[in-house]
Amino acid sequence: MEVRSKKRSPGAAVAAGTLGALGVSVVRKLSDESLLAGLGSGDPDAAADFVQRFQRRVFGLTLSILRDRAAAEEAAQESFVRAWRHASTYDPRRGTVAGWLLTIARNVSINMLPTRRFDPIDPEVLLALEGRRSHEDRIEAQVVDSELLREPLARLPGDQRRALVLAAFYGFTAREISELDGVPLGTVKTRIRSAMLNLRSQLRVPDDR
Amino acid sequence: MTAEMGCEQVRELAPELALGIAEGEERDAALRHLSGCSGCRQLVSELSSVGDELLQLAPAHDPPVGFESRVLAGLTRPLRRRSIQPLARRWQWLAAAAAAVVLAATLGAGSVLLATAGDRRLAASYQAVLSQGRGAYFLAAPLQGPQDRAGTVFAYQGQPSWVMVTLQPSIQEEGRFQVQVVTRDGRYLFLGDAVLGGAKGTWGGQLPVDLSAVHELRFMGSDGRPAYTATFATANPWD
Numbered sequence: 001m002e003v004r005s006k007k008r009s010p011g012a013a014v015a016a017g018t019l020g021a022l023g024v025s026v027v028r029k030l031s032d033e034s035l036l037a038g039l040g041s042g043d044p045d046a047a048a049d050f051v052q053r054f055q056r057r058v059f060g061l062t063l064s065i066l067r068d069r070a071a072a073e074e075a076a077q078e079s080f081v082r083a084w085r086h087a088s089t090y091d092p093r094r095g096t097v098a099g100w101l102l103t104i105a106r107n108v109s110i111n112m113l114p115t116r117r118f119d120p121i122d123p124e125v126l127l128a129l130e131g132r133r134s135h136e137d138r139i140e141a142q143v144v145d146s147e148l149l150r151e152p153l154a155r156l157p158g159d160q161r162r163a164l165v166l167a168a169f170y171g172f173t174a175r176e177i178s179e180l181d182g183v184p185l186g187t188v189k190t191r192i193r194s195a196m197l198n199l200r201s202q203l204r205v206p207d208d209r
Numbered sequence: 210m211t212a213e214m215g216c217e218q219v220r221e222l223a224p225e226l227a228l229g230i231a232e233g234e235e236r237d238a239a240l241r242h243l244s245g246c247s248g249c250r251q252l253v254s255e256l257s258s259v260g261d262e263l264l265q266l267a268p269a270h271d272p273p274v275g276f277e278s279r280v281l282a283g284l285t286r287p288l289r290r291r292s293i294q295p296l297a298r299r300w301q302w303l304a305a306a307a308a309a310v311v312l313a314a315t316l317g318a319g320s321v322l323l324a325t326a327g328d329r330r331l332a333a334s335y336q337a338v339l340s341q342g343r344g345a346y347f348l349a350a351p352l353q354g355p356q357d358r359a360g361t362v363f364a365y366q367g368q369p370s371w372v373m374v375t376l377q378p379s380i381q382e383e384g385r386f387q388v389q390v391v392t393r394d395g396r397y398l399f400l401g402d403a404v405l406g407g408a409k410g411t412w413g414g415q416l417p418v419d420l421s422a423v424h425e426l427r428f429m430g431s432d433g434r435p436a437y438t439a440t441f442a443t444a445n446p447w448d
Contacts, residue, residue, distance in 0.1 A: 044281075047284055048277070052277060055272050055277060056271060057265065059270050059271070059276065060268050060269040060270040064267045064268065069273065073272060073276060073279075076272060076280075080280045080283075081280075081283055085419075086419060088418070088419055089394075089418045089419060089422050094254065094257070095257065099260075099261025099262065100261070103261060103394075105264075106264055107229075107394075148262075149259070149266060150266055153263070153266070167225070168228055168260055168264065169263075169264070171229065171230060172230065173225075173230045173231075174225060174230065189225070192224050193221065193223075193224045195224075196224035196228075196256050196259055197256075199262075199263070200255055200258075200259050203255075
């Protein structure tokens with residue numbers, strides 16, 4: 001695949017960042033699913049647009065997990081390669097493209113962690129790093145549903161939130177969290193379950209999922 | 210193998226299944242239950258959506274300068290690896306073989322070319338077969354029965370991708386199975402029904418995913434347990 005890197009002029013970048021303006025880029029006009037399909041079929045324009053659309057979120061996640069910019073870049077690159085290689089396995093009934101891609105990025109990052117006994121970043125810090133996104137970023141990232149989770153997540157009891165973030169972001173099993181935090185396994189399982197069921201009730205889940 | 214799980218137990222484990230952190234036999238038993246329970250599958254699916262959305266709460270960061278270009282450049286290498294590089298590797302191999310011939314002649318030992326001629330013919334034949342169907346590669350894995358090897362699974366990455374199972378003639382008892390694919394990301398996909406054993410020594414089916422996504426092929430018996438399994442340790446031989 002002959003690929004291109006999109007080099008936009010500063011003016012174009014400004015236009016691309018202004019929703020509704022005449023300069024809204026083509027990237028905004030195609031759905032995530034369409035871009036992924038184009039990436040999978042080897043369309044160089046779609047590949048460039050796909051990377052441009054998701055690179056900040058993918059790199060942000062790999063950096064959050066790995067806490068090393070070089071390793072995070074390597075993981076983010078590998079995530080896009082895997083997305084391209086496995087684009088045909090994406091099933092829109094199972095979730096969004098962003099969720100699918102970030103799950104790949106999360107798994108790649110976890111596999112790159114040198115040991116499962118590492119000291120993870122404080123989950124509270126991870127989620128407080130950015131806080132609420134701007135309205136424009138929320139539209140760009142199409143993460144309105146996720147923002148619905150931010151406050152409910154913040155309202156969870158601290159021990160539930162910590163267990164959930166360790167599991168969801170760092171791939172810690174209940175047993176590993178139990179050993180890390182020195183609490184009984186059953187307690188950890190209950191914390192994860194309670195947190196997940198609480199957040200599930202906050203999400204609008206389509207009937208056909 | 211653990212005892213079968215009921216809905217209540219699976220629902221207890223559903224959050225861990227959805228987050229991909231369930232472990233071992235407990236996970237296997239729950240996944241077996243899910244393959245036949247739409248209600249529990251629905252719950253895990255909804256919880257998986259929660260997990261997906263959570264990942265999107267991670268802070269976005271600008272990647273290093275030039276990241277996009279490096280990613281796009283990197284996409285060309287796997288493509289070559291998948292379709293062109295196997296050919297290139299063969300040419301490199303042939304070049305190496307040719308160099309070996311020169312070396313052998315120089316040394317007065319012309320046996321190298323003769324020794325590798327069979328391999329080269331095989332490689333050329335393999336390449337020709339793949340090119341017929343725009344295929345990328347073949348894999349094969351042993352089909353394991355309850356005690357011993359029961360046969361072989363041949364798998365093909367192409368358009369479409371498929372698997373073909375051959376059972377050892379010594380297995381005379383005929384059985385009916387549901388064929389499942391377990392993907393590398395933990396999904397269970399139904400391929401179809403199969404009758405194997407006795408006079409029916411082969412079964413084939415089309416894969417709904419890339420072969421590289423397939424971790425295991427399972428022939429599930431009427432008791433809901435895998436009677437035969439084949440595990441693909443290698444996702445892609447060119448990786």
